[in-house]
Every structure is written in C-alpha cells, then in structure tokens.
Amino acid sequence: MKHILVPTDFSPDSERAILLACILAKALSAPIRLFHVFSGRDEPLCESNRTLEAEAENIRAQGVTCRPLLAELMPNTRIANETESADVRLLVMGTHARHGLQRAVWGSFTERALREAACPVISVNPQARIPEEVRVVVVGMDGSKLAEAAFEEVVRVAPGLGVRRLVLAHAAEEEGDNFSASRWISVAREAGLEVEVETDRGAPLELILRVAAKHGADLIALGTHGRSGVRRSLFGSVAEAVLRRAPCPVLTRRG
The missing domain is CATH 3.40.50.620 (HUPs)
Structure with a gap:
C-alpha cells in the first residue's frame, strides 16, 4: 500500500x-x-x-x-x-x-x-489553515506542461480525498493569450467534479491568492516553473511566493 x-x-x-x-x-x-x-x-x-x-x-x-x-x-x-x-x-x-x-x-x-x-x-506554512477535509482545490493554470501535471494530479487524488470542486486560476499575462480551459473542464466533469474558471490580467501570484481566498480553498495546486518554459527551482518562482503566503496547504509537482 x-x-x-x-x-x-x-x-x-x-x-x-x-x-x-x-x-x-x-x-x-x-x-x-x-x-x-x-x-x-x-x-x-x-x-x-x-x-x-x-x-x-x-x-x-x-x-x-x-x-x-x-x-x-x-x-x-x-x-x-x-x-x-x-x-x-x-x-x-x-x-x-x-x-x-x-x-x-x-x-x-x-x-x-x-x-x-x-x-x-x-x-x-505556519499561517495556513489546516482543513478538516479537502473539498475545494484551486489549480494555477498557465498553459505549461507542469501546470497541466498539477491539474492531473489533483484529478487523480480527488476521489480519495473527497474533492468536490476545482477552480482553475489563469492569469492572462500577455495580449492574445489563447489559453483554453475547455479541455480541463471536460476532464474535471468526467471525474465527477464541479469546475469553475477564474481568468484575469496581471500577476499569477495575486490571482491565485485572491481566488483561493474567494473560494475558501482547502488546497492550492501548482507546477514548479512558469509559462516561459524556463526551468526554475521551486523557491525561485511563483510557487515560492504562494508557499509563503498561501491561506491553505499547497501541492506542487516537480518536472
């Protein structure tokens, strides 16, 4: 086991x-x-x-x-x-x-x-709330393979944890950002999960934290490097700041 x-x-x-x-x-x-x-x-x-x-x-x-x-x-x-x-x-x-x-x-x-x-x-982190159960998960989506891997990990463990709802947080940092959530919405719904998408222009960090607070997230899930595709350490990227300030536990996957 x-x-x-x-x-x-x-x-x-x-x-x-x-x-x-x-x-x-x-x-x-x-x-x-x-x-x-x-x-x-x-x-x-x-x-x-x-x-x-x-x-x-x-x-x-x-x-x-x-x-x-x-x-x-x-x-x-x-x-x-x-x-x-x-x-x-x-x-x-x-x-x-x-x-x-x-x-x-x-x-x-x-x-x-x-x-x-x-x-x-x-x-x-020391300030994060320890949830009694994991029902709502915010997933940071930036179009990268690692963000997709974090999403897939959440869907994989969702049945065991009792997750009910996913919130996909996507920060559109560039003009013409063509991120499409339709595929991920379909995957989540096929797994029996409710799903919402929050998209906004601006810094990914602030969006993720804002969405987590708004939806009362029990868990935040992230990949460990950004949209540029340049490999960064966990503590040298957006994930570092999210870990430091998150109101709940944070799940990460390395590449």
Whole structure:
C-alpha cells in the first residue's frame, strides 16, 4: 500500500504537517512513514528515538498506521531517496520563515529536497489553515506542461480525498493569450467534479491568492516553473511566493 511520507524535526511546524498528514491518511486509507534525520550534534540518539516513537504513537492513537524511521543522512539526501520508492504516494512537509525566506523543516537542505522529490509534495506554512477535509482545490493554470501535471494530479487524488470542486486560476499575462480551459473542464466533469474558471490580467501570484481566498480553498495546486518554459527551482518562482503566503496547504509537482 502506498504511504504518506512525513519528515519531522519535532518542531511546531512539523506538528502541523503531521496533523495534515493524518487527515490525508484517513481520507486515502494510507499509512504514514514518519522519519527524523539524526544530526548527532545537539540531540542524543536515545532522546531522538523516544521523541520519534512518541510522535508515531500519537498518530496511531488517531487510527492511522504509522512506521517511524530514524536516519543518519543529510536531510535532503534522505528525503530524495525515500521519495524514489514506488510505494510513496505523497510527501507532506511543514515550512517556516528563515532569514526572510520560506524554508522547509530543514532549511536549505529541504529546499533542494522539495525540488528533487519524485512524488507530489504538499507543504503547509505556519499561517495556513489546516482543513478538516479537502473539498475545494484551486489549480494555477498557465498553459505549461507542469501546470497541466498539477491539474492531473489533483484529478487523480480527488476521489480519495473527497474533492468536490476545482477552480482553475489563469492569469492572462500577455495580449492574445489563447489559453483554453475547455479541455480541463471536460476532464474535471468526467471525474465527477464541479469546475469553475477564474481568468484575469496581471500577476499569477495575486490571482491565485485572491481566488483561493474567494473560494475558501482547502488546497492550492501548482507546477514548479512558469509559462516561459524556463526551468526554475521551486523557491525561485511563483510557487515560492504562494508557499509563503498561501491561506491553505499547497501541492506542487516537480518536472
């Protein structure tokens, strides 16, 4: 059975990610693999083991199967390796502000891991609302293959999560923008989903955030580079700013 991978550094941000992962695990009937990378610097091994097992036990108390794992590799290396497994369905991570930039639980290490994760990643910032269920999803559409991949991922997991409505947010940045939503509307409706399209001129970031707030989004889904087709890192594009300011968790897929 495919599981949900959740890294933890025992911080409040990780606790929020665990809360979200439990909600998703129940909806998808998926077990959680909870892991912590032991640094060996400021934490005794026995204490890390006890804390990790306590967090795993809290997850089990919610009716979710959980297997804890303590590793001794660099965080980004371990995460990238773990997500390459065919039985990983999602990677769920917390983020926190560091030096003015949004960082994941292990700072710059996890920034790289998010770019390299072989599975979809759901990130939650400290201010985002943790939804009790995922019913409304806003998908950022810019005509790129990665945006389409994010849309397809949402449609794929929608039945398990109980998603009811998709809102496609398209920012028309250029004159003569010929984006057509008809194909995606058809795909969504064939999957039994309600679908709306919000199109406006201007910056994609502001449109996505505005649409998410307007519709009370439970999840935002994005590709990881923009319309230009130039490959960018997750933390060097619109996705970076959305992750930092999103009112709800954000699903991303790398290319």
